[in-house]
Structures are given as C-alpha cells and as structure tokens.
Amino acid sequence: MPELKNVTVIGLGYIGLPTAALIASRGMQVVGVDTKEHVVRTVGSGAIHISEPDLDGLVSKVVSSGALTTSAKPEPADVFIIAVPTPIDHENRPDLSHVDAAVESILDILAPDNLVILESTSPIGTTESIARKIGERRPDLHVGTNGKEGGAVHVAYCPERVLPGRILTELINNDRCIGGITPACTRLAQRFYKMFVRGACVATTARAAELVKLTENAFRDTNIAFANELSLICDRFDINVWEVIDIANRHPRVNVLRPGPGVGGHCIAVDPWFIIDSAPDLARVMRTSREVNNSKTKKIIECAEALIDDHPYANVACCGLTFKANVDDLRESPAMDIALHLAAKYGPRIKVVEPNLRQLPSQLAEYRVDFMDIDEALRSCEIAILLVDHDEFKMVPLADRRHLDVIDTRGIWQDMPART
Structure with missing residues (x-):
C-alpha cells in the first residue's frame, strides 16, 4: 500500500488551513500552499489570518515543530488536498477556475501512488474531469489500479462539512463522505482520512459524494x-x-x-x-x-x-x-x-x-x-x-x-x- 506521510494542502482558507494544521498534528509532514503572499507569510510565521477558536494555538504548535510549512507553489507529496474557493459568477454559474489552477499546479509533480483529493464544493462530474486531465497530460500515469501494474494515481472527492466556529472539532468528529474514481481510489482515501477523523468515513462514488455535499x-x-x-x-x-x-x-x-x-x-x-x-x-x-x-x-x-x-x-x-x-x-x-x-x-x-x-x-x-x-x-x-x-x-x-x-x-x- 502507498505511504501517506507527506501532504500538500492547496488553499489555506477557512477549510484548508484547519485541515493542514490538524493533519500536521497527527505526525504527518504538511506543506500549505496559497497564492496569496500574505497568507503564506502569516501562516509560515505560526500565525493565522482567519478567526477560528483554538486554531491559532494549533497552527503555532505545528509550525514551531516543523510539521507544517508554507509555500507559494506545491511540492511533491504522497497526498494532495485541493481546498480552494469555488464561487459562482454573475450569472450564478459555478466558477471552477481556482480548482483548474490547483490541478495545473500539480500535474508536473504527480508520481505513481499519489493520492489527489478534491475537498472544494463542486458540480457533479468535477472529480472525473480532474482524473481525465491527469490522464491526458500525464499518459505515464493512470487513475486507480483497474488491473494495471504501476503508474497508478488515486483521485477522490471528500467534501468538507463543518460549521464555522467549530471547525477543528467537526473536522475530527463529523462523518466524512468519500467517493473515489475507482474503488481502489476510495479505499486509499478512506485509509488517509481515518488517520485523523473519528467519525465514519462513508464510501460512495465520486459523483454521489459531489451531490451529497450540494444536497x-x-x-x-x-x-x-x-x-x-x-x-x-x-x-x-x-x-x-x-x-x-x-x-x-x-x-x-x-x-x-x-x-x-x-x-x-x-x-x-x-x-x-x-x-x-x-x-x-x-x-x-x-x-x-x-x-x-x-x-x-x-x-x-x-x-x-x-x-x-x-x-x-x-x-x-x-x-x-x-x-x-x-x-x-x-x-x-x-x-x-x-x-x-x-x-x-x-x-x-x-x-x-x-x-x-x-x-x-x-x-x-x-x-x-x-x-x-x-x-x-x-x-x-x-x-x-x-x-x-x-x-x-x-x-x-x-x-x-x-x-x-x-x-x-x-x-x-x-x-x-x-x-x-
């Protein structure tokens, strides 16, 4: 089974930063990535740029220990978590430009056995689109095992479902809905989340997981x-x-x-x-x-x-x-x-x-x-x-x-x- 020791979290907002800090507190090495220079600098110094109970102390601790570092660009890792904004435009249509940019930023550094997880709220089919893009741009890799040997990258969707003001508590205790592109992707993502989530990690398909969050x-x-x-x-x-x-x-x-x-x-x-x-x-x-x-x-x-x-x-x-x-x-x-x-x-x-x-x-x-x-x-x-x-x-x-x-x-x- 692939090792899941190094994690890159792309997006250090209300979900990405608490997630990165929590994972770092569980003994994994985490790099937090953000396009905003002041966010990278603030979190890298052990401070926070958002208000959330108990987050300041946790970030200070994991940064001081070296478990959490920050960067403006993704670095090679075992796990990539995408937690970027997905707003709507002036016509109330989903704007996936941040997700697209995040995927583009990791295409060249993906390696066999990597796990790519999308946490951003997304329309049905977004996770499948990510998998297709990986296959098109990296023909040396394939998504899931599907009976093939070597070169497997695992892609899954796992939406956040937390309440501001209780994010750290709910990241740990709430059930998670995990949908992989293939059953092998789902199983690997489940194994990863069980390393820091006490709630149930419920398996489904990527499309169903996307619709669960929207529902x-x-x-x-x-x-x-x-x-x-x-x-x-x-x-x-x-x-x-x-x-x-x-x-x-x-x-x-x-x-x-x-x-x-x-x-x-x-x-x-x-x-x-x-x-x-x-x-x-x-x-x-x-x-x-x-x-x-x-x-x-x-x-x-x-x-x-x-x-x-x-x-x-x-x-x-x-x-x-x-x-x-x-x-x-x-x-x-x-x-x-x-x-x-x-x-x-x-x-x-x-x-x-x-x-x-x-x-x-x-x-x-x-x-x-x-x-x-x-x-x-x-x-x-x-x-x-x-x-x-x-x-x-x-x-x-x-x-x-x-x-x-x-x-x-x-x-x-x-x-x-x-x-x-």
Missing part, C-alpha cells in the same frame, strides 16, 4: 426559504411570525426554522446554484428557494428605507454584518449587503456595530459611516436594524433599547414591537 446545503436553503416566505406572509396579515413558528413547532413532527434577512455564507447561498446549473429543468424548488431568500434581503432593505425616511434626522444602527452569529465571516452575508445599501443611501447617518470585527470593512469605509460598539450605538441612535443574532445583542436589556424604532430580522428582541 446538504440545498436542503437547508429550501427550509430557510420556507421560514422567510412565512415571515413575509405574516407581515402582510400583521401576525407575529416568531409566535407562529414557536407554536407550530410544538407539533411533534414540525420543525420550522427561524427567518432572517436572507442567506449567507459560502455554502448555503452558493451550493444550490451548482445543482440548478447542472439540471435547470428539474431543480425548480431549489431555484425558487434561492429566489425567495434573495428577495428577503431586498424586502428588508425596503422596510429599512421606509422607516428611515419616516425619521429624516434619526441615526441608524446596523447591528451585525457577518453571515451568522458569533463569527467574523462576511462571505455572501445578507447583513453586509443591507448595510452597504443603507450606507450608500444615507451616509454618516448609518452607524455600524459588529463585535466580531476589529475594524470597519473597506467597502463601508468610503461612505463615512461610524464603526462603534453596541453601547455607543444605543446612546447615539434612534433606529436599529437588527441583522445578526450575536450574543452581545441578545444581552441588551429592554430598558437600554426601549427608545428605538426597531426592525428585528432575527427575533431576539421580541419583548418590544418589531418588524420582521
């Missing part, structure tokens, strides 16, 4: 869309959506999620489009769910504008910018979109509160808005747009916010009249 997030997006659509219906009939959901969920087989200002994060707001793009004639519910969740963001903007226009001299606190509570991640954040829109229209009247960021994002800075903590915002503002349910906001007593006109998109200030 998980499309399912969640659809359930959120139901809640967001329900909130709009409740608004029309002047019904408290939070009360409706709380009572409906007393039914033993009902679990309605809570609405919000839209859907954010790199996964849920993006992944359904991969399925929609692959089967546009069939993915009708998924497309509608994406449209509902995007339209909820526009509805919140309309409600906020109406309230602000009714109070022409009031200052406005936009409470929260991140895509979910208690993280610093702004990717695809509807809260950020809302704050940007209001800042562009109302300028210095907008005050931004985001306890998980150290400074105002550059996109907002050009509109001359103030960045302040929640206590200062409560003192200086007459309107609050509650966009993210951070713990700091949940702890604000009614007495400190009774004077505010509030649009509460998260239902955490239910003890006062709120618009959803």
